[in-house]
Amino acid sequence: MVKRIAPLALLLGALAALALPGEAHATPPDTHGFFSRSISLGGAVTADVEDASANYYNPAGLVRSGQLRLSIGYMDVHHFLELNGQRSDVERHGALIVGLVAPVNLGDARFAFGLGLHLPDQRLARTRSAVVDRPRWEMYDTRPGRIYLATNLAFSPVSWLTLGVGITFQAPSELTLDIRGDADAFMPDTQSRLEHQFRGDLTSIRYPQAGLQIRPHEMISIGLAYRGSFELRNTIIALADANITGVGEPIPLDFSLVAITTSMYGPQQASLGFAFDPTSRLHFSVELTWYDWSKHPSLIADQEIILRADPPPGLNIDIPDEITSLEPLPLGLHDTWVPRIGVEVGLVETDAVQVDGRLGYVYENSPFPAQTGILNFVDNDKHTFSLGFGLTLSDLRPTLPGTLRFDVHGIYSYLPARDHVKTSTVDPVGDYRSAGHLAGGGAALEIAFE
Amino acid sequence: MTRASILLLALLVACATIGDETDFPGPLQTSGVGPFRLLDEAETGTEFRPDARLVRPQGAYGRAMVAGDRIFYDLAPVVDDVPDRAEGLPEGDIDLAQVGPFTIRRGARVAGDDAAPFGFEPGAEVLAATETWEGDSLRDPWAVESRFGAQLYYAAAGGIGMAAAAELGGTFTKAAGPLVEDARAPSVVEWEGELLLFFEATDTGTLGLARSTDGSTFTVETRELPLALAGEGALAAPGAVVAPSPTGRSILRVYFEVFDAEGVRLVSMAGTDDLSTWDRLETGVLGVLEDARGPTPVLLEDYVTVLVATAPFESRGVQLRAPVGAVAPSSARLAPEAM
Numbered sequence: 044m045v046k047r048i049a050p051l052a053l054l055l056g057a058l059a060a061l062a063l064p065g066e067a068h069a070t071p072p073d074t075h076g077f078f079s080r081s082i083s084l085g086g087a088v089t090a091d092v093e094d095a096s097a098n099y100y101n102p103a104g105l106v107r108s109g110q111l112r113l114s115i116g117y118m119d120v121h122h123f124l125e126l127n128g129q130r131s132d133v134e135r136h137g138a139l140i141v142g143l144v145a146p147v148n149l150g151d152a153r154f155a156f157g158l159g160l161h162l163p164d165q166r167l168a169r170t171r172s173a174v175v176d177r178p179r180w181e182m183y184d185t186r187p188g189r190i191y192l193a194t195n196l197a198f199s200p201v202s203w204l205t206l207g208v209g210i211t212f213q214a215p216s217e218l219t220l221d222i223r224g225d226a227d228a229f230m231p232d233t234q235s236r237l238e239h240q241f242r243g244d245l246t247s248i249r250y251p252q253a254g255l256q257i258r259p260h261e262m263i264s265i266g267l268a269y270r271g272s273f274e275l276r277n278t279i280i281a282l283a284d285a286n287i288t289g290v291g292e293p294i295p296l297d298f299s300l301v302a303i304t305t306s307m308y309g310p311q312q313a314s315l316g317f318a319f320d321p322t323s324r325l326h327f328s329v330e331l332t333w334y335d336w337s338k339h340p341s342l343i344a345d346q347e348i349i350l351r352a353d354p355p356p357g358l359n360i361d362i363p364d365e366i367t368s369l370e371p372l373p374l375g376l377h378d379t380w381v382p383r384i385g386v387e388v389g390l391v392e393t394d395a396v397q398v399d400g401r402l403g404y405v406y407e408n409s410p411f412p413a414q415t416g417i418l419n420f421v422d423n424d425k426h427t428f429s430l431g432f433g434l435t436l437s438d439l440r441p442t443l444p445g446t447l448r449f450d451v452h453g454i455y456s457y458l459p460a461r462d463h464v465k466t467s468t469v470d471p472v473g474d475y476r477s478a479g480h481l482a483g484g485g486a487a488l489e490i491a492f493e
Numbered sequence: 494m495t496r497a498s499i500l501l502l503a504l505l506v507a508c509a510t511i512g513d514e515t516d517f518p519g520p521l522q523t524s525g526v527g528p529f530r531l532l533d534e535a536e537t538g539t540e541f542r543p544d545a546r547l548v549r550p551q552g553a554y555g556r557a558m559v560a561g562d563r564i565f566y567d568l569a570p571v572v573d574d575v576p577d578r579a580e581g582l583p584e585g586d587i588d589l590a591q592v593g594p595f596t597i598r599r600g601a602r603v604a605g606d607d608a609a610p611f612g613f614e615p616g617a618e619v620l621a622a623t624e625t626w627e628g629d630s631l632r633d634p635w636a637v638e639s640r641f642g643a644q645l646y647y648a649a650a651g652g653i654g655m656a657a658a659a660e661l662g663g664t665f666t667k668a669a670g671p672l673v674e675d676a677r678a679p680s681v682v683e684w685e686g687e688l689l690l691f692f693e694a695t696d697t698g699t700l701g702l703a704r705s706t707d708g709s710t711f712t713v714e715t716r717e718l719p720l721a722l723a724g725e726g727a728l729a730a731p732g733a734v735v736a737p738s739p740t741g742r743s744i745l746r747v748y749f750e751v752f753d754a755e756g757v758r759l760v761s762m763a764g765t766d767d768l769s770t771w772d773r774l775e776t777g778v779l780g781v782l783e784d785a786r787g788p789t790p791v792l793l794e795d796y797v798t799v800l801v802a803t804a805p806f807e808s809r810g811v812q813l814r815a816p817v818g819a820v821a822p823s824s825a826r827l828a829p830e831a832m
Binding site for chain 2: 126128177178465467469470472475
């Protein structure tokens with residue numbers, strides 16, 4: 044009979060578990076939008092955005108108004124997502140949003156600096172390994188749980204053209220677990236003497252974004268924005284240099300695991316938007332965004348595992364000749380084209396007060412295919428309807444030399460049912476149906492100085 | 494107005510810090526591939542160990558299956574003067590010299606508000622060997638209720654027989670047999686208007702399939718379904734079930750015993766949605782139970798599968814077997830309303 048050594052198995056199991064697959068991601072604003080006004084217009088603002096949400100939608104808009112703008116807001120989205128009619132317990136996402144637009148004039152040239160921050164209120168960052176046979180709502184489970192920080196610079200060379208560039212920050216990590224000492228084979232709880240060290244480094248990566256806005260006519264704006272792709276590759280290093288004791292002569296054991304996992308990925312994307320203002324109280328905007336999801340890398344860790352153990356002759360220990368690494372599995376994502384529509388209507392307009400009503404619609408077709416194989420990254424198409432109102436106070440001197448705008452919004456997303464029919468009838472999970480709703484809202488306050 | 498706006502926003506932000514943490518997504522399984530978890534005492538209501546036993550031990554059980562609120566099983570009493578166990582008999586096998594003839598019995602689910610959801614009362618005999626071709630024992634019962642009425646299939650010395658009744662709780666009357674010769678362990682399911690009879694072909698150690706359009710006459714389609722993996726030994730004791738999936742398709746699952754390439758007996762399964770191509774699970778589904786035999790599946794609500802099988806136990810020095818239950822997904826708990 045083969046004798047198995049419990050500590051060895053436990054140690055290897057624990058270390059190997061660190062190298063599980065990661066997550067498909069983009070940024071929180073990609074998922075839920077950025078600031079109330081832009082969200083309530085369905086995100087169709089690339090053509091003429093000029094408030095702090097330009098830090099995400101189109102940095103060229105930062106220089107559009109020439110005003111110093113300070114914005115703070117909050118958003119909250121609840122997920123009512125189901126698999127086979129059972130609630131999936133995807134947690135809510137709430138975040139504080141802060142934005143700054145700071146204009147600078149150098150001679151006749153107009154510049155503006157911008158800063159945008161999306162700060163989740165439950166945690167600063169979240170990374171959860173994906174268990175292959177546990178279906179997970181890939182776009183909503185952990186994707187928004189990240190800080191988003193963007194800094195931008197915009198320039199207006201002529202009155203009808205604005206240009207903007209910027210960078211966005213994300214933080215990959217490198218984690219090292221180092222275990223040394225003696226592990227008793229038969230009395231691991233009381234006779235083992237193991238020490239471990241854990242080291243974690245959060246570094247940063249940056250990726251670009253750029254945009255332009257053209258205003259060929261006072262009623263028409265055209266915008267083009269580009270956001271670069273990024274890939275957070277988390278590195279996990281696990282080292283064990285231990286002796287297995289309790290079986291006669293100590294058995295030296297060397298184990299090393301280096302796993303590099305894509306823990307977060309954002310596709311490059313480009314938006315082309317048109318805005319049309321037929322009257323001063325009516326605003327239409329449409330937009331089309333391309334997401335380059337097809338270049339999404341595999342979420343399976345690229346790992347190298349080395350195990351060396353030299354048991355004395357005669358001791359029958361089951362040590363695997365080879366520890367197979369996880370094979371990269373293609374996700375099969377495809378590019379998506381996302382249309383957006385927004386309408387803004389001036390409901391009340393006086394010298395001191397302006398009230399606007401807003402409507403928006405977005406259709407996001409899922410880049411994920413139906414999960415017919417071993418993977419279970421669940422995602423559905425999504426129809427999002429948004430409604431918002433804005434209250435602008437203009438006559439605030441001498442308290443405030445500018446305007447104060449208060450925006451509120453609500454969103455409702457409908458995810459039509461999607462069937463995941465497995466190719467194998469003895470699949471570890473089996474067929475399932477995904478469906479659900481999202482509902483949320485938020486508010487923002489902006490002070491715009493003249 | 495300004496102060497009110499700022500106050501409202503501050504309240505929103507403050508309330509936002511009341512966050513909740515969710516756990517990892519729970520396991521989901523609609524395919525019934527396991528691994529299965531043994532039912533516990535609260536689910537079976539029996540105080541007998543292991544907890545997964547479904548009925549009070551009364552002797553040697555051959556195979557048990559649950560249909561509706563009833564359990565059908567073959568049972569043989571231990572003889573009064575027990576001879577020594579035959580030498581060389583595989584561990585876990587019942588020594589037929591130590592028990593009497595097997596007869597088929599029918600028990601009912603324990604009733605009552607406090608009753609365990611998967612506990613059964615021992616039942617009375619419903620069929621015994623009476624025909625020449627049957628020999629002295631009837632075994633491996635499989636009851637099914639279809640558009641053809643209630644039918645109870647069984648194995649006997651000469652092959653597979655059938656008895657019919659108006660309902661599963663009614664009086665069964667034997668039809669002429671055998672329906673299929675050189676076969677045992679019948680398992681019958683309704684599939685696209687036909688009855689499919691899966692059986693163990695005793696002459697080849699394989700699983701076979703026969704079809705019927707009336708429930709009483711069967712045409713053997715094959716005696717060797719392509720379910721064995723390379724290096725595997727004999728396949729035996731099929732238990733079939735038609736499982737609807739959440740996406741609307743029907744999947745035919747067959748659980749069976751198999752000796753793997755290392756000669757270890759385990760319970761595995763195969764599935765199909767068209768009867769022409771089969772997917773075979775490469776592992777066992779009942780690793781939690783050593784030497785499980787005679788798997789028979791039961792579908793419950795929410796795509797939960799209970800697998801009934803027999804496990805060995807010893808009584809007064811005699812090796813016997815008793816029906817036990819296991820459930821998949823393992824996170825599922827049986828509740829009365831799920832039955």
